[in-house]
Amino acid sequence: MKTAVILFSMGGPASLDAVRPFLFRLFMDPAILRVPFIPRLMLAAFITFRRTKEAKKNYQQMGGHSPLLENTQAQAQALENFLNKPNEGAYRCFVGMSYAPPYIRETVAAVKNYAPDRIVLLPLYPQFSTTTSASVLRDAKKELLAQGLGQTPVSTIDNFCEEGGFITATRSLAQEAARRAQTHGEPKFLFSAHGRPLSIVAAGDPYPAQCGQTMEAVLRGWEGEKPTDPVLCYQSRVGGGEWLQPYTLAEMISAAQAKRPIVVVPLAFVCEHSETIVELGLDYKKKALEAGTPFVEIVQTVGVAPVFIEGLAHLVQKSAGNTRENL
Structure with a gap:
């Protein structure tokens, strides 16, 4: 067959x-x-x-x-x-x-x-x-x-969103980044997903709930000390109107101003593209470093793990x- x-x-x-x-x-x-x-x-x-x-x-x-x-x-x-x-x-x-x-x-x-x-x-x-x-x-x-x-x-x-292999691969990559970030202080963990207009969510789109399920599944099996204050946040807003918040960039700037190392986990993407390479890896990272963070790492996507x-x-x-x- x-x-x-x-x-x-x-x-x-x-x-x-x-x-x-x-x-x-x-x-x-x-x-x-x-x-x-x-x-x-x-x-x-x-x-x-x-x-x-x-x-x-x-x-x-x-x-x-x-x-x-x-x-x-x-x-x-x-x-x-x-x-x-x-x-x-x-x-x-x-x-x-x-x-x-x-x-x-x-x-x-x-x-x-x-x-x-x-x-x-x-x-x-x-x-x-x-x-x-x-x-x-x-x-x-x-x-x-x-x-x-x-x-x-x-x-x-x-x-x-909660499939075991996807979760395990995401967690493993995030924990590797965590070990590097911890040499600079207590890391701020941001789980970043592509944003959605609130009007679409209000119409019944399950996306933000499933993003939350992914983050919770990654954290459940965390080895060692778990992130103390992880945040699910959203990037890539297009146009006006109200979108899902908090925004990833705002959370990165806030953590940077508190001089905390930052680990960003792109949990809604499975391979590298413009939103991970440029938006997160270049633009947002540059702004966070300028705002005072000692360390930023954008966790790799799962790719072909x-x-x-x-x-x-x-x-x-x-x-x-x-x-x-x-x-």
């Missing part, structure tokens, strides 16, 4: 010329800007115009492109290798992106050519949100139907055995 596993993420521009169309596609997603089509078109164009110059600067600092695709492909290959250990060729992993190539429709076409007996959909967002997981699953199921795969059994993994990949594999194997969803 052949199983196709599709790993999803948002994607990122492959060049500086691709930044503007990437941003426009992002803001045209009705899960992101929840207004009718014509106002959304106008808003997307306006926000893209306002943000392109700054976004290009960010991508220039990463070599002129986003590393998200190559990092996701590495995760897909590691997962495929693990899944096929006992039965070579039983699984094939594919990568599909929402706002940059390879687009979901292209990935579904590749899956169709593979002719699987069953399909597992795996958004690489640890915590479920209507703005990310639900959006990508909506698009994937639409394409599966459009390309004639509606009769193939499909199962979905919609979150892994073996325990994380093994955890994903177990989720896939369990999901593949589930009954078929209706597309």
